[in-house]
Amino acid sequence: MTGSIDVRAAEPRLEYVLRLADNALVLGQRLGEWCGKGPALEEEMALVNFALDLVGQARMLLSYAAELEGAGHSEDDLAFLRDGMDFRNLLLVELPNRDFAFTIVRQCLFDLYQCGLYEELQRSGDSRLAEIAAKASKESRYHLQHSAGWFVRLGDGTAESHQRVQAALDRIWRYTGELFETDDVETALVAEGIAADPAVLRSEWDNQLDRILREATITRPADDGMASGGRHGRHTEHLGYMLAEMQFLQRAYPGASW
Amino acid sequence: MTRTRGKTTATEEIWRLLQSVPDPEIPIISIVDLGIVRDVFDEGHPVVAITPTYSGCPATEMIEQSVREVLDEAGHPDAEIRTVISPAWTTDWISDDGRRKLREYGIAPPAASAARGRGLFGGVGLAIACPRCGSTATSRVSEFGSTPCKAHYQCGACAEPFDYFKCL
Ligand SMILES: [Zn+2]
Numbered sequence: 001m002t003g004s005i006d007v008r009a010a011e012p013r014l015e016y017v018l019r020l021a022d023n024a025l026v027l028g029q030r031l032g033e034w035c036g037k038g039p040a041l042e043e044e045m046a047l048v049n050f051a052l053d054l055v056g057q058a059r060m061l062l063s064y065a066a067e068l069e070g071a072g073h074s075e076d077d078l079a080f081l082r083d084g085m086d087f088r089n090l091l092l093v094e095l096p097n098r099d100f101a102f103t104i105v106r107q108c109l110f111d112l113y114q115c116g117l118y119e120e121l122q123r124s125g126d127s128r129l130a131e132i133a134a135k136a137s138k139e140s141r142y143h144l145q146h147s148a149g150w151f152v153r154l155g156d157g158t159a160e161s162h163q164r165v166q167a168a169l170d171r172i173w174r175y176t177g178e179l180f181e182t183d184d185v186e187t188a189l190v191a192e193g194i195a196a197d198p199a200v201l202r203s204e205w206d207n208q209l210d211r212i213l214r215e216a217t218i219t220r221p222a223d224d225g226m227a228s229g230g231r232h233g234r235h236t237e238h239l240g241y242m243l244a245e246m247q248f249l250q251r252a253y254p255g256a257s258w
Numbered sequence: 259m260t261r262t263r264g265k266t267t268a269t270e271e272i273w274r275l276l277q278s279v280p281d282p283e284i285p286i287i288s289i290v291d292l293g294i295v296r297d298v299f300d301e302g303h304p305v306v307a308i309t310p311t312y313s314g315c316p317a318t319e320m321i322e323q324s325v326r327e328v329l330d331e332a333g334h335p336d337a338e339i340r341t342v343i344s345p346a347w348t349t350d351w352i353s354d355d356g357r358r359k360l361r362e363y364g365i366a367p368p369a370a371s372a373a374r375g376r377g378l379f380g381g382v383g384l385a386i387a388c389p390r391c392g393s394t395a396t397s398r399v400s401e402f403g404s405t406p407c408k409a410h411y412q413c414g415a416c417a418e419p420f421d422y423f424k425c426l
């Protein structure tokens with residue numbers, strides 16, 4: 001296999017599975033960057049364990065995507081040989097880690113989203129998706145326990161930790177609108193009972209987040225100037241740098257294996 | 259084609275062989291005791307259904323390889339290994355024998371049934387008994403220990419640091 005593969009203009013179900021897969025893969029790769037750099041050994045273990053779970057989820061989803069695509073590609077081909085514009089992940093997950101507060105705030109917002117999403121998808125009319133959701137749901141719940149725990153502890157902590165969490169949330173907020181956007185692909189799949197309804201996910205996410213924010217003594221930012229585009233392959237510059245590192249080996253030595 | 263579920267003479271030997279395959283991360287316990295082997299079928303050739311503990315468990319492929327090797331050596335090169343993810347693995351599937359072996363090895367087994375509800379992960383609020391002296395005067399040092407499935411604890415009575423196998 002040489003060069004990039006192109007999965008643009010995918011049919012709705014494949015498109016949807018790729019969106020889920022790319023969220024997991026990209027955040028898994030980001031979290032992996034904490035390896036060797038965690039603020040404490042235990043926290044590094046936690047973040048890297050979450051990374052492993054996410055990469056595991058991405059593998060299940062990409063394998064399914066490859067089957068749906070039916071073009072003879074493998075999960076690895078889809079991970080390592082697609083270009084940035086062919087990635088469907090949310091912008092939220094590709095943002096650089098910055099400091100521990102930013103990593104935790106992003107993680108908490110994402111875990112909250114994943115918990116609701118995979119809870120719903122366990123009832124998907126697509127049995128394969130329902131199975132993957134049941135597995136991922138358990139993992140998302142314990143990720144959330146950890147990230148929400150830190151969110152509160154740091155928010156309601158020292159003046160500095162509070163300020164850092166608030167600053168992280170202010171910075172990241174404009175990337176949260178995209179979580180609940182809907183388009184023709186999702187509308188069609190929601191009607192078929194395959195995808196989760198973003199409107200349902202939104203209200204539950206809002207409620208739970210407000211509880212966390214209250215406990216953390218953190219203020220909810222205003223909803224203006226929301227960023228968008230990740231699902232449709234329009235990314236921040238950060239994704240390209242990340243893929244350059246993640247895909248380097250397969251790009252430089254096509255087909256290389258252990 | 260006959261598809262026989264559970265333990266018949268044809269599948270009994272396979273179960274026995276799998277009992278000898280250790281978990282790569284906790285070699286004191288077999289993959290059968292850990293609940294990773296979901297079932298063994300006879301479909302004209304042996305079929306072994308295994309399930310990953312965590313999606314990201316790096317040991318899953320190693321386990322598959324070990325199963326393959328053991329079955330090959332025992333004269334079952336035609337054995338098929340099938341990965342199933344549903345229903346999702348839970349620590350409730352660890353056998354009583356497995357729990358005892360964990361304790362003897364110095365790992366506190368999962369304290370409660372994961373099926374009883376959410377939020378039990380990490381065992382917060384549960385009395386975790388020290389695998390060395392049995393005291394429940396223990397405290398959690400870290401939610402994450404040497405592997406994703408374990409938390410790190412210390413015993414207040416005998417000072418032993420130990421791993422606790424979390425409920426999932
Ligand atoms: Zn003790």
